Amino acid sequence: MKAAVWYGEKDLRIEDRDLKPMKADEVKVRVAWAGICGSDLHEYQEGPVFIPVDKEDELTGEVAPLIMGHEFAGVIEEIGSEVTKYKVGDRVAINPTLTHGNLPEALDTYDGFSFIGLHGDGGFTKFANAPEKQVYKLPESLSLQDGALVEPMAVAVQAVKESEMLFGDTVAVFGAGPIGLLTIIAAKAAGASKIIVLDLSANRLEKALELGATHAVNSGEVDGVKAVRDIVPGGVDVTFEVAGVAPTFKASIDATRARGTVVIVSIFARPIEWNPIHLTNTGVKLTSTIAYTPTTFQQTVDLMGTGQLKPQGIVTSKIVLDDIVAKGFEALTTDKTQAKILVELSGEK
Secondary structure: OEEEEEEEOOEEEEEEOOOOOOOOOEEEEEEEEEEOOHHHHHHHHHOOOOOOOOOOOOOOOOOOOEEOOOEEEEEEEEEOOOOOOOOOOOEEEEOOEEEOOOOOHHHHHHHOEEEEOOOEOOOOEOEEEEEHHHEEEOOOOOOHHHHOOHHHHHHHHHHHHHHOOOOOOEEEEEOOOHHHHHHHHHHHHOOOOEEEEEEOOHHHHHHHHHOOOOEEEEOOOOOHHHHHHHHOOOOEEEEEEOOOOHHHHHHHHHOEEEEEEEEEOOOOOOOOOOOOHHHHHHOOEEEEOOOOOHHHHHHHHHHHHHOOOOHHHHEEEEEEHHHHHHHHHHHHHHOOOOOEEEEEOOOOO
């Protein structure tokens, strides 16, 4: 089957690959749509970040080269002998986060995690295998294209949960890429009174306003921290750092009120230099999030199903697998009008 296979930095190849044998507790999914994630882009631009290259991953048992793609949805083609919750023909989204499962779910990810599509073969292909417990049935109100947005939407929902944001709180979002835009959607749904988004791209800022931001600040043209504090004197209650570079990390702290919270949502591909006395002097609380819990993933499916979360507006392009490098990864690298690009596999609804 045709697949997008990661070999190294700027080395993503379309080639034929065999699907690994399905295990007894797995389902075989006919992939309909898959999204290109910011994490995928990091692996393409400067990887490996997560992808195992020197030895097999302890949870997947796989090593590069491997099939990318962890934001995907499709139709169950076949079920393993131990699968009881699903049947052939079910429309499903995949939670790609694998854990050891030894701790309560709020802590489990931090005991070690791997991703289908980053640490092992994923969804940029015709068929993909996934353990039954990673499979979530889609309600009839959601299409399979919508299903491919569940995973990144769940990242944003988890980030808002981690912030402990309260109804009426003021929020700043540093970075209007796909996860930043989804964080705006989640914060609005959770009751934020003001949502200030900061980015260098006028196109992305315009998109952020479309999706629910109340204020947009081009931090390449003005002092972002001053702009935030002009809108909310004293600083916002919660700031989400979704850019993953030193200047925005430091600015996120400076834009937040004393005893307010900064949540790191981004992937920092490289170390930064920073003095923790920055927190001591400002009184800002700092936390972080990676992925989501199974409960959050299911809640995201449910909230999208009822229309309380509407991430569909972040989709800016739909492409076919053969074009994934030129019109996918390269487009996301150079074209700031792009936010979420979906890759059509079977193209089913």
